[in-house]
Amino acid sequence: MDExxxxxxxxxxxxxxxxxxxxxxxxRRDVNDGTALGVTMIRSLRRAQxxxxxxxxxxxxxxxxxxxxxxxxDPPLREARVGGLAVGWILLGVVVFPLIWLTAWWYVRxxxxxxxxxxxxxxxx
Amino acid sequence: xxxxxxxLAIVAVVGATFxxxxxxxxxxxxTSDFLVASRSVSPxxxxxxxxxxxxxxxxxxxxxxxxxxxxxxxxxxxxGYTVGYLVLLILVAAPLRRSGAYTLPDFAEMRLRSRRVRSxxxxxxxxxxxxxxxxxLQGAGITLRALTGAPVWLGAVVVAVVVGITVATGGMRxxxxxxxxxxxxxLFAIALxxxxxxxxxxxxxxxxxxxxxxxxxxSGYGExxxxxxxxxxxxxATFLGTMGLPHVxxxxxxxxxxxxxxxxxxAVLALLSVFYLFPPVFGAxxxxxxxxxxxxxxxxxxxxxxxxxxxxxxxxxxxSALVAAxxxxxxxxxxxxxxxSVAGVLxxxxxxxxxxxxxxxxxFRLGTAIAIAVPFxxxxxxxxxxxxxxxxxxxxxxxxxxxxxxxxxxxxPRLTEKGALAGLLVGGGAALAAVVAVLAAxxxxxxAGALLGQPAxxxxxxxxxxxxxxxxxxxxRSQRLVSDAAMARLHGPEEIQAxxx
Numbered sequence: 001m002d003e004x005x006x007x008x009x010x011x012x013x014x015x016x017x018x019x020x021x022x023x024x025x026x027x028r029r030d031v032n033d034g035t036a037l038g039v040t041m042i043r044s045l046r047r048a049q050x051x052x053x054x055x056x057x058x059x060x061x062x063x064x065x066x067x068x069x070x071x072x073x074d075p076p077l078r079e080a081r082v083g084g085l086a087v088g089w090i091l092l093g094v095v096v097f098p099l100i101w102l103t104a105w106w107y108v109r110x111x112x113x114x115x116x117x118x119x120x121x122x123x124x125x
Numbered sequence: 126x127x128x129x130x131x132x133l134a135i136v137a138v139v140g141a142t143f144x145x146x147x148x149x150x151x152x153x154x155x156t157s158d159f160l161v162a163s164r165s166v167s168p169x170x171x172x173x174x175x176x177x178x179x180x181x182x183x184x185x186x187x188x189x190x191x192x193x194x195x196x197x198x199x200x201x202x203x204x205g206y207t208v209g210y211l212v213l214l215i216l217v218a219a220p221l222r223r224s225g226a227y228t229l230p231d232f233a234e235m236r237l238r239s240r241r242v243r244s245x246x247x248x249x250x251x252x253x254x255x256x257x258x259x260x261x262l263q264g265a266g267i268t269l270r271a272l273t274g275a276p277v278w279l280g281a282v283v284v285a286v287v288v289g290i291t292v293a294t295g296g297m298r299x300x301x302x303x304x305x306x307x308x309x310x311x312l313f314a315i316a317l318x319x320x321x322x323x324x325x326x327x328x329x330x331x332x333x334x335x336x337x338x339x340x341x342x343x344s345g346y347g348e349x350x351x352x353x354x355x356x357x358x359x360x361x362a363t364f365l366g367t368m369g370l371p372h373v374x375x376x377x378x379x380x381x382x383x384x385x386x387x388x389x390x391x392a393v394l395a396l397l398s399v400f401y402l403f404p405p406v407f408g409a410x411x412x413x414x415x416x417x418x419x420x421x422x423x424x425x426x427x428x429x430x431x432x433x434x435x436x437x438x439x440x441x442x443x444x445s446a447l448v449a450a451x452x453x454x455x456x457x458x459x460x461x462x463x464x465x466s467v468a469g470v471l472x473x474x475x476x477x478x479x480x481x482x483x484x485x486x487x488x489f490r491l492g493t494a495i496a497i498a499v500p501f502x503x504x505x506x507x508x509x510x511x512x513x514x515x516x517x518x519x520x521x522x523x524x525x526x527x528x529x530x531x532x533x534x535x536x537x538p539r540l541t542e543k544g545a546l547a548g549l550l551v552g553g554g555a556a557l558a559a560v561v562a563v564l565a566a567x568x569x570x571x572x573a574g575a576l577l578g579q580p581a582x583x584x585x586x587x588x589x590x591x592x593x594x595x596x597x598x599x600x601x602r603s604q605r606l607v608s609d610a611a612m613a614r615l616h617g618p619e620e621i622q623a624x625x626x
Contacts, residue, residue, distance in 0.1 A: 028621050034609045042609075046616045050536050053215040064208065068356045071342040078341040084331070088342040092200035093405050097207065097398035104211050104394050108387045111219070115384075115618040122621050 027122050045118045049111060056107050063099070067091065128433075130442040131272040131449035138310070138453045139287055145303045168385055172392035174301045175376045177308030179206075179393075180400055181257075181459035182264030185311060185452050187513030188401075190424035192408025193415075194511075195347040196339040199408070201356055202513050203401035205363025209520075210397065213368040214390040219383030220535045220615040223622075227378035228470055229371065229527055236534040236611045239542040245549045247474040249526050250371045251496075252553075254467035256560065257370065257519040258500035260512045261460040264425070266504065268452045271426040272445070278505055284453075285501040288460045292468060293493040301379070304462065307454040312400050314451025318432045318444045319403040322410050325435050334412045347420055351575040354582060359517060362581035366520030369527025371470070372462035382619045407431055425512050428452070460497070468492035507564050517579070518560045525552035525584040529592045535615055537596075538608035544596025552588025556580050 030038035071078050071088065080087045184206060191199035226232035230246040233239065265280035291303070326332070338344030345352040367373060380386040411418060411427040414434050418424050429452065432444035471492035472485065529548045533540045559580035563569070569577055576583065614622070 031613055031617055031621055034606075034613055038613065039609045042613045042616055046536070046612060049616065053536075056215050057212070060208065060211065064204070065357075065360065068343065068353060068360075072353060078343065084333075086197065086340050088197040089200070089340070089405075089409070092197065092204055094402065096204050097401065100207055100211050101391075101394050101398055104214055104391055107215050108391055111215075111387065112384060119618050119620050 031122060048114045052110050052114065056103060128442050128445065130446035134446035134450035135453045138450045142287060142291060142303050142457050145306065168389050170301065170305050171376065171379055172389050172396060173305035173308045175393045176396035177304035177458045178372055178462035180311050180455055181516060182261050182455050183513040183516035184404060185315065185455035186264055186425045186428050187511055187516065188404040189407035189411065189428045191511055191513050192405050193411040193418060193427050194420045194424045195349060197342050198352055198356055200405055201359050203404060205360055207394065207397045207401055209363050209367025210390055210394050212364050214387060217368050217531050217535060218377065218386045218390050222377045222380055222386035223383045223615055227375055229374055230470060230474055233530060237542045237545055238607050242542055242545050245546060247470050249549060249553055250470045251467050253519050253522050254371045254463045255500045256522065257516060258460055258463050259503050259507065260515040261456045262500055262504040264512050265456045267425055268429060268449065271429050272449055281501055281504045284456045284460055285497050287457060288464050289493055289497045292461055292464045293490045304458045307458040308396060310454045311451045314447045315403040318448055319406040322431065322435055323406060326410055332413050339412065350571065354575050355579050358579035358582035361585055362517055362521040362524050365528040365585060366524035368531055369523030371466035375466050464493060464496045467496035471495055521581040521584065522553060522556040522560060524581050525556040525588045529588045533592050538612055539596055539600050540592065541596045541599045541604050543599040544592045547595040548588045548592030551591040552584055555587060556584040
């Protein structure tokens with residue numbers, strides 16, 4: 001036997017751009033064409049975003065919707081004053097606005113995080 | 126107090142609107158330019174334009190008038206107008222942009238594949254638009270009367286003509302620039318006098334008006350019945366109605382993608398928050414310096430007359446001119462935005478089959494004429510409630526119709542064509558019945574007064590319940606497929622979506 005021993009060749013996934021993008025298109029197509037997998041993935045993203053919206057929305061409902069209720073249940077508060085100005089005026093005239101903006105800012109960050117996680121998931125699988 | 130300064134200021138605002146509008150014509154060539162500025166608007170410019178378009182007669186004049194007459198509970202109007210954008214942000218902004226719709230009827234058709242829901246939506250857009258245009262024209266009338274003693278119809282004529290011509294010739298592209306300019310004009314026109322008025326108030330030893338619970342929440346001051354119900358109804362109408370206003374949705378199409386839409390709303394919220402610090406100042410100080418206006422038809426003019434009451438001579442004149450300019454900027458910008466939206470829907474949907482009207486641009490121009498002529502005729506005959514209250518009726522109709530359509534359409538795959546249609550008819554029918562009753566025969570007293578004057582608290586839940594119940598009874602497999610495709614498009618980030626033309 002004068003044959004040289006054959007060189008062993010590692011068989012691996014070809015790390016070429018074409019191969020990777022072909023794989024990416026596969027899962028994307030699931031999402032875009034609405035296969036069972038795609039529908040499930042979109043549903044999970046939708047539910048994550050809905051959960052976020054409901055958290056922010058219910059926070060809003062309790063915080064702002066609670067203000068009239070607070071005044072209803074605690075009549076002395078209606079005439080309470082801080083620095084010469086009544087609480088109702090300070091609260092509704094000034095304080096709510098920065099709070100609204102901060103809530104919005106927090107929401108935008110969280111919603112974008114949900115989406116980038118979803119994109120990562122699609123790109124990786 | 127007749128002075129020529131305010132008239133000159135109004136002429137200047139009208140002239141500037143015309144000039145920028147006519148300059149815009151050079152770049153408006155296609156139907157897409159007319160309707161959505163071909164999506165070539167930067168986010169900062171877009172946010173300023175949204176702010177400029179949104180701050181109407183109700184914000185510039187109406188809020189101060191309500192605060193003057195009824196006290197602290199009225200601060201829920203500016204808070205609600207702002208939170209409306211926050212609710213829009215968390216529930217509809219990005220999905221709506223991804224839907225590719227630039228009118229509410231487009232969204233209805235995209236989501237439900239239904240011509241019938243599309244037609245019902247078109248009719249509602251036009252009705253809500255007219256209802257919202259009405260107080261803009263009325264506001265122009267009372268402004269011109271308060272400043273010059275001119276008859277009430279003259280102000281309405283000025284706004285109707287200017288808006289009609291600018292929209293018909295320039296469309297959306299030119300009014301984007303006009304509206305961005307008008308936001309900053311309005312902010313300056315209300316902030317500078319407000320700051321000077323507060324300074325004058327300090328000079329006078331900070332007098333405070335406390336009589337009869339005017340400064341206290343839920344006091345029912347000014348013979349308001351059921352203050353708690355009314356407060357919650359205003360909250361519901363403004364929080365949920367903003368997303369369904371015709372001129373608000375169009376602006377989202379001009380964002381390049383869903384994320385930009387969210388960021389634009391963030392900027393809009395900042396711009397609105399800053400503006401809304403000032404109108405209540407006029408209402409509160411008006412209570413001290415012009416108490417004779419409270420509770421009268423003229424309460425809406427407090428922003429216009431207060432500077433000249435507090436300040437003598439040239440300063441009073443100059444500030445009066447400034448607020449007059451701001452007020453006209455408010456009428457013109459909101460009316461233009463509404464007019465574009467209503468004209469767009471009229472020309473795209475309701476005049477669609479009129480082939481003899483020729484090309485899209487000609488149909489759009491005819492739509493513009495109809496869009497502004499009807500509320501103009503209404504302004505001449507309808508009785509006048511407070512400006513902010515009339516605007517809130519438009520919010521209530523939007524909250525009872527397009528809010529369920531958008532929210533359920535985006536988040537609930539089981540919404541069906543029949544469910545959406547039933548919700549639009551029941552919610553819209555109930556809210557519009559209340560509006561017509563109030564405008565034709567109101568204001569009412571007692572329970573009817575509260576329920577009809579602020580209908581949102583019962584019409585919005587009614588509309589949602591109708592949509593849900595009818596949808597659950599009519600869902601089938603073909604509807605499921607339509608929903609799945611729509612959900613992928615509404616919620617899928619742009620990076621993974623297939624390219625669309």
